[in-house]
Amino acid sequence: MRIRTLSFDFGENWKNYAEKSLNEEQFEQSKKHFKELFDQIHIKDRSFLDIGFGQGLALVHAYNMGAKTIGIDINPTCTEVLNFTFQRFNGAPCPFPAITGSVLEPEVVAQLNRTYQNFDIVHSWGVLHHTGNMYKSIKIAAGLVNNSGFLVLAIYNRHWSSGFWKAVKKIYVSVPAVVQKLMIYLFCAIIFVAKFLVTFKNPLNKKRGMSFYYDVIDWVGGYPYEYASVNEIKEAVEKYGFKLLKVNKPTTPTGCNEFVFRKTELIS
Ligand SMILES: C[S@@+](CC[C@H](N)C(=O)[O-])C[C@H]1O[C@@H](n2cnc3c(N)ncnc32)[C@H](O)[C@@H]1O
Incomplete structure (x- = not known):
């Protein structure tokens, strides 16, 4: 098994x-x-x-x-x-x-x-x-x-929203691949808007050579956290x-x- x-x-x-x-x-x-x-x-x-x-x-x-x-x-x-x-x-x-x-x-x-x-x-x-x-x-x-x-x-x-993100990540690693995909599309949109409102910069322009899309997957899925x-x-x-x-x-x-x-x- x-x-x-x-x-x-x-x-x-x-x-x-x-x-x-x-x-x-x-x-x-x-x-x-x-x-x-x-x-x-x-x-x-x-x-x-x-x-x-x-x-x-x-x-x-x-x-x-x-x-x-x-x-x-x-x-x-x-x-x-x-x-x-x-x-x-x-x-x-x-x-x-x-x-x-x-x-x-x-x-x-x-x-x-x-x-x-x-x-x-x-x-x-x-x-x-x-x-x-x-x-x-x-x-x-x-x-x-x-x-x-x-x-x-x-x-x-540490941030007031850290507990919320921990729950999101735990859900992500527990659900089937098709639901994970839907979560990524949803959070791509949410994170894009949230990042823009916090930084006033284009969220697609990443630091450290990273990519917005693969970073969202890493962030939403990255569990344990x-x-x-x-x-x-x-x-x-x-x-x-x-x-x-x-x-x-x-x-x-x-x-x-x-x-x-x-x-x-x-x-x-
Ligand atoms: C978010 S990635 C960071 C990758 C890289 N250090 C960077 O700067 O982009 C986290 C990495 O830690 C690794 N990792 C997680 N737990 C680990 C452990 N207990 N021992 C060694 N590596 C671990 C994962 O496999 C993954 O590659």
């Missing part, structure tokens, strides 16, 4: 995005965003772990900037998508390891530690709130960072000996806050 798990298939959505949407312009836009996020961090020759690499763009940019890269993602399709993205934009097969597994699995963490014995940079953009145990995965990610290393996270912001305020994440990470260097707030209130932390003290 096949057991149905209540979680979203990110891999399938990233595959569709990479094959049907991602173009040169989006690739350049995502590179620009990546470089801005890392403007205070020297990447060349540093070990760089991407937890939940998804479509693989951050890994491709880090590799091209000279980092010693490795990625993990729980969804096996993401490795396929990373290989596709790397080959397409670098014109060669992806040369670095990508592990299929969860950051919450001790064996996966042990495998990562065997590779580099902790990392100069651990990056996890829009991931740890989808693991089903955000605070445990923050602790694990923080534990993978070298002394004086960096932890770069993006986590969904947790969220936290800036202060909640600051406290959760600083207790492991880190100092917050930078926060970038999202353009919409339920979007991701981006955090750059540096490990400053040893915590036993």
Whole structure:
């Protein structure tokens, strides 16, 4: 008997995005965003772990900037998508390891530690709130960072509507595919109008090289889903000996806050 798990298939959505949407312009836009996020961090020759690499763009940019890269993602399709993205934009097969597994699995963490014995940079953009145990995965990610290393996270912001969105996502992963499709059409319209009213900008113009349509699928379907305020994440990470260097707030209130932390003290 096949057991149905209540979680979203990110891999399938990233595959569709990479094959049907991602173009040169989006690739350049995502590179620009990546470089801005890392403007205070020297990447060349540093070990760089991407937890939940998804479509693989951050890994491709880090590799091209000279980092010693490795990625993990729980969804096996993401490795396929990373290989596709790397080959397409670098014109060669992806040369670095990508592990299929969860950051919450001790064996996966042990495998990562065997590779580099902790990392100069651990990056996890829009991931740890989808693991089903955000605070445990923050602790694990923080534990993978070298002394004086960096932890770069993006986590969904806490907002009065967060509970509503959690319910929407839970419904999405519970209903048949045809109902999911209808939900996506409905929310494309709702989110388009809401984003325009909040930002006064064209919602089709995305940041980070993303696509409006595939982002709506990711947002409506992305379950498990947790969220936290800036202060909640600051406290959760600083207790492991880190100092917050930078926060970038999202353009919409339920979007991701981006955090750059540096490990400053040893915590036993
Ligand atoms: C919203 S996507 C973010 C992808 C990418 N980091 C980005 O910046 O666009 C979330 C990713 O986290 C992965 N993921 C979810 N839970 C995970 C876990 N427990 N361990 C590793 N990866 C996980 C999903 O498969 C998915 O590819």
